[in-house]
Amino acid sequence: MDALTEAVIAGAPPEELARADVPPDYVAAHLRIEDTGMFAGVEDKDVRKSLRVGRVPMPELAPDEVLVAVMASSINYNSVWSAMFEPLPTFDFLERYGREGGWARRHDQPYHVVGSDCAGVVVRVGSGVRRWRIGDHVLVGCIQVDDQEPATHADGMISAGQRAWGFETNFGALAHYAVARASQLMPKPGHLTWEEAASVMLTATTSYRMLISDKGARMKLGDIVLIWGATGGLGAFAVQLVKNAGGIPVGVVGSAEKAALLRRLGCDVVINRADIGIGGAATPEETVEQGKRLGRLIRKEVGEDPHIAFDYIGRATFGISVFVVRRGGTVVTCGSSSGFQHSYDNRYLWMNSKRIVGSHAANMQEQTETNRLFALGRLTPVLSAVYPLTEAAEAARLVQLNRHTGKVGVRCLAPREGLGVTDPELRARIGAERLNPLRPPG
Template sequence: MAHPGSSNALLDAVRSGASGPELLELDLPARYRAAYTLKDEVGIFEGHADKDVRRSLHVGEVEMPEPAPDECVVAVMSAAINFNTVWSAIFEPVPTFAFLERFGRRGPHGARHDLPYHVLGSDGAGVVVRTGSGVRRWKAGDKVVLSPAYMDEEDHGSYDDAMMSEDPLAWGFETNFGSLGDFCLVKANQLIRKPAHLTWEEAGASTLCAATAYRMLVGPHGARMKQGDVVLVWGATGGLGSYATQLVKNGGGIPVAVVSSDEKAALVRAQGCEHVINRNDLDLGEQGLRHPKAGRLLGEAIRRLVGEDPGIVFEYLGRETFGASVYVAKRGGRIVTCGSSTGYRHEYDNRFLWMRLKSIIGSHGFNYHEAVETNRLIALGMIHPTVSTVFPLDEAGEATRAVQTNRHVGKVAVLCAAAEEGQGVDDHALRDRLADRLHLYRR
């Protein structure tokens, strides 16, 4: 999908592959194109059943921030839509301007973020064009993937696990100057080398969901999946689920995917997942998965497929599914949860938790090491991006609406400074070997 994008000398140089020294000779523009919400529009959805994000997400010029000593300015070639973009655009569960106000009280660098507009976006890939005076390991011209984990390295809690610091932030959600723009502002410890075989739109759409799933399933802070573990994956063709299924399969586990249509079942089977349940076949009636018999019927379906109950349940849907998740996990099993997209208040029969010695593991985001390890798997071609649709930045509202209304599978990408799809590939040999896997969600 080609689009004109915006043009200035620096962006044109990035697109043409200019070297780092050449990029440094060009002026950083005072303003740049970005997708943002407005503080004075908080409340516009009051009384509306359909909170259409196309009303609240605007694309226009914003001021270029001055990087702090530990920060970099990146020309964003491509970004992606996550559910936190939807939450930001509907101003729920709280308006993200509250986060920016709190961040603004941290001092002069934090004060830059407290603005009447919020540039959104927590996933992206691009080219470094400026580095702060304290940045040592990165330079202009480096091709990078952007991690959304914004950590305070001066917090002692972050040295064991950055997510255990007192106030970890989601970049582009709880901070300003996110990835949905021609440029963005990041801390240097958010940068990761771009996988050489991926296009910009593929590279910029994986980190948030893939690394979240990695922490939940593989890392030492989650369920610690081992070979042979049966893992129930809800929403297996969604942003999180599409990576969870791959990680389970790649790590020697046995994924059991739950989907909502025959088309999605075919897609997840094409990913190599043998065991798939279309939840519409469970015949649960109007109550759906909150039906009192849902757990029993789901458990029977799982046992018909794999002969045993799941040792791990990969949860992020929340209210609609949590009772069934607790029920179906085997004795001593683990329910690992990172969100509640269908509602935060969960109901489950506690007898099936305590009497069968099950555990609920809360998981939030990921640390820098987990983000790097996830992208290493992607760079090796062991885990693949799941981009299904690509929009231009000028249609960021439409892209976010597609995620809001669940009219997508996998990931929705947004071209920012990149002139068209398919650019950014350096390792064509690896890409040719993986072509079928890379294009799976685009079919």
């Protein structure tokens, strides 16, 4: 083990971290460009075959960047897409980014270090970095933006230069070290462990923008919100946000086990879609019938149709979402895990003045507001399992097969779980059980 890594694991002070040499290479979960065709004609694109864990070269740091020693990360579905090389190989993103020249050229490599969630320690700062210092405990936001593009200053998510870090860029978070722009950093909430903190930002901030931000559904006090996949990473945070904002969450899950977990999250209405025959491909007529069954059940439980449908499932649910929201209601979508091509009856949209809102990740202000809610203890992590970095491919496979709930964490440099807490008083006030509602006891 190199001196810098040893110092980080030992919790060394900033001056010792600054003295230790940066290693020439590091351990990372990564893809190789020569593997991009390995799943051609294969039905089960098993990410354990493509996601490798091994050493990669340490990149040079740009003036506006920081090098973070990654204590923990987590699995997001974008890493599953990357490892499946779908809908296209992410090496295409890296090649396109590299064509911009300058520092961007570093990203165009025959390997791609993936991962978009990170909690860690700053160990180096570029010459242009002002607000961060070696030794700071940080979270890394999942979006990089071009601060020289005018649109960025209205909303970073509508700028042409925004990229998903560790998906459309290289040197991501499923590794011992990661390179990020200083403008991506936020202070780590002191009451969370490394693995808890590393599991929250991408999904929680995406849910925040979808529901709370004026860029999303603009949820208000008393709104009834239909949440598909309500024990997933996005859905479990959506339940918490709706509750915090004074709304009524109606969560839909696919099994009795997930329904029990959803009740532990405090969801007001819990629906097991298997109980009412919702799921899978459906004809237009079947979609309407499924929507009617769901609508009747929601009205039975709360007396009204939902104001908002929170949908990241896509093809399997989108037509129902459009049908079931009330007149003037909103369907907000950020993804399509069951398929990108959606079908719905447009009459129910236009004749009832409904809206469809597309939402992607979150800008830095929205990320900061979400992080504030975690720092206050108003939002809590939704970890269900934690794997070591050596088993990152197994963790990604769990997410690929949808055999997980909440978020799946990955320990990178953290030698064991439970480390990184600097505010034990707040942690004690909140309670460890409340901080881990989806994890099995013990």
